[in-house]
Amino acid sequence: MARIPEVARHRVPPQATTTGHREGGEGVVSLRRAAVRVGGRTLWSGVDLEVGAGEFTAVLGPNGVGKSTLIKVVLGILPTAAGEVRVLGEAPGRAGHRIGYLPQRRNVDPSLRIRGIDVVRMGLDGDRWGVPLPLPLRFSARRRAARDRIAEVIELVGASAYARRPLGECSGGQQQRLLIAQALVRGPELLLLDEPLDSLDLSHQGGVAALLGRICRAEGVSVVMVAHDVNPILPWLDRVLYLAEGGAAAGPPQQVITTRTLSRLYGAPVEVLRAGDGRLVVVGGGHGTEGGGGHGHHHELD
């Protein structure tokens, strides 16, 4: 069952140019020949990935191939069946407080009457017992620090205008920005995002993608993002992990999203086209397509 993909060997070592302040040169996320089984079925195996500090990595692939599962493995929620996984130099699940996580989600319940700022605040202290004491601000240095930090991240994601409105009344793009602020509020070293652009319209997709790219560059946060469509984030990508049923490939986008590599992954002829505006379109030989907006439908081969 363990099919080791040829293409995995095309993997390029982590870029030496990134701000590698981690001692020992160890990556932020490191998977070595990792495999995962869910419900008795091997989703993927032989996956190698090194994510360096401050790098922007996209996890791509067709539906149901286990992209979200990869995020859960990195979080330590799911165990691996084989191979080794290290996250921030520790076993998965040990470094939870240094990770920001944005799960895959649908729209917020429109009648949810909790302000955006409260949801951001949960990222800071939501896991502590008891209720926050209603002390005046001037008596508590910690509360002042918390307030300043929350204001800072809300400013960073550009959500100040609507952070005090109930989350359910914000638009999808506004909600996504506030939730990114929640993931960032503790100053994580690694940001895991599961299809954060999925429920957004095109203009918001570009805006949120630019925000993530900016956070990655300016704050030096490593970003690992599951994406359905690579185009909105293409300008910021350092690395791509492409999962397919035929194996996995990791490396810089221009090396992985190629006709040759993807054809090998799918085990069927696949063509990667570059549209005039630089967008990538993957045209499947009846097996599956990936990439550009209108072309990104799946045609399963029966």
Next chain:
Amino acid sequence: MVTTMSLTDTYPVWSWNPVTDLRAMWAFPFMVNAFRAGTVVAVLAGVIGWYMVLRRQSFAGHTLAQVSFPGAACATLLGIAPVVGYFAFCVGAALVIAAIPRAGQSGSGQEAALTGTVQAFGLACGFLFVALYKGFLGGINSLLFGSFLGITATQVTVLAAVAAATLAMLAVIARPLLFASVDPDVAAVRGVPVRVLSVAFLVLLGTATAATSQITGTLLVFALLVMPAATAQQLTARPAVGLAVSVLVGLAVTWTGLIAAYYSPYPIGFFVTTFALGVYVFARLARVLAQVLARRAPASARLSGSAV
């Protein structure tokens, strides 16, 4: 319905001879009336309930049932027949639910809070009417948990007429209603008046709930309105067969419930819910078992295939 007969301390004894037993039971006119009314209600509830479960409106049915309690209590307080109260309140509540978009479905917390509050308030109103009426406290239990005593021939006639009208109405809209229930978007494009059908169905559901409440009691309408239909949908995906199974299960549950209640001091609602739940659980288990067997068969085939 409201006037509870005081039961004698000795209950009829089951003789294990069905013919004698049924004859002994049907010697009492109220038992004959109870069987007639139960049969009418079981058929009506089986058919309407099947659509209700399909449309995932069992919560609306639950709400309407709660309303039937203040309805009957109010009618008693005003000195009119409880049947009038049942139907007036249930149909009225159905129209109210139809007027509120997305009401009657368990959605978000806020909607649930609203429905829960209104339900509790409805029951509280029923309790108020009972308290104002005085000397009616014995009847409250039969209103809530069902009673087969004191069903009059007039009541059976009214039930039968309402059931016939409801089923005739349903027969007229049955096919477009099925389409609109399964695929409202496509149905709307094809010119099916989805909104009108939805209102019409809620009114039909109101009458069915009012009728069912009179046998099972306000709190236990699920026994006849939901459980037989849910059983049918576990067993078959074919609409016609499903409707038939739903009606049959409803009839079986009602008849056995009536017999058990006749031979024991316990209320009919308890027996009807117990039997209906038993059938439903049995159907679910059977389906799970069938699925496990079906899954095991191809799995073993695949294993032997990969070994080659």
Next chain:
Amino acid sequence: MSVFTAFDHPYFTHALLAGSGIAAAAGLVGYFLVLRAQVFTGDALGHVAFTGGLAALAFGYDLRLGLFAATVVFAVLIGALGSRGRSDDVAIGSVFAWILGLGAFFLTLYSTRGAAHGTAGVSVLFGSIFGLSAGQAKVALLAAAAICAAVALLARPLLFASVDEAVATARGVPVRALGLAFLVLVGACAAEATQAVGSLLSLGLLAAPAGAAHLLTARPYHALALSAGLAVAEMWAGLGLSYAAPRLPPSFTILAVATAVYLATLVTVRPRRGRTVTSRAVRGNVPGWPRL
């Protein structure tokens, strides 16, 4: 009749003390119940309270023993089965209809045992807060205080787990254990509220003040406090009203005040929904985020 003469009657003082505690507990628990969209679990536990109470009476035990034992055991059971009352509402509704039927069975068993006079079922279903003795009121008040303290202790992580389950899990919040603990609190609260307004009406006490508080403020801790405050105020108003007009049973007046306050809030503070109506229509029955 002056309002102050009410305090000359011990039954009124007992009702006021127990009622205040019960209302505060119901308001706090209710806030999270509405937030987590688990109102129907509260409904179900009210049904269980009825059956538990009557089973205890039928077998000759204290009513409250049956109330608390049944609701807490069922809360643990619901939590352990992991059902959210959303995916399979038919199955859950059926089981709880049967539990009410079982309650009717115990009611008949109890009333045919002799001593009872047929009103026990009515008082479990619809409450008899003016019938509480000094001892019962004290126990009810203590239990309510324990529930309030537990909610205060759990509030922050429970809020996180309710609004953002996936992230809370990733951050190490024991989401499942919290959910279970919360259900036990709901069960205890339903048992408490049964003593005041009865098992059928306890849902109103849990849902109405909390629903109003959710509408009135979007600040979670303010809403939590407001929910408890509203519940207590509604309880007082209901008790006073029933005392002033003895023909109206207290359960009705309490529920009537609570419903009136909620509906008034709903009419005056309508959340802006213009844009979201379409998105909800599109969502249909698909469980949206947060998955509660």
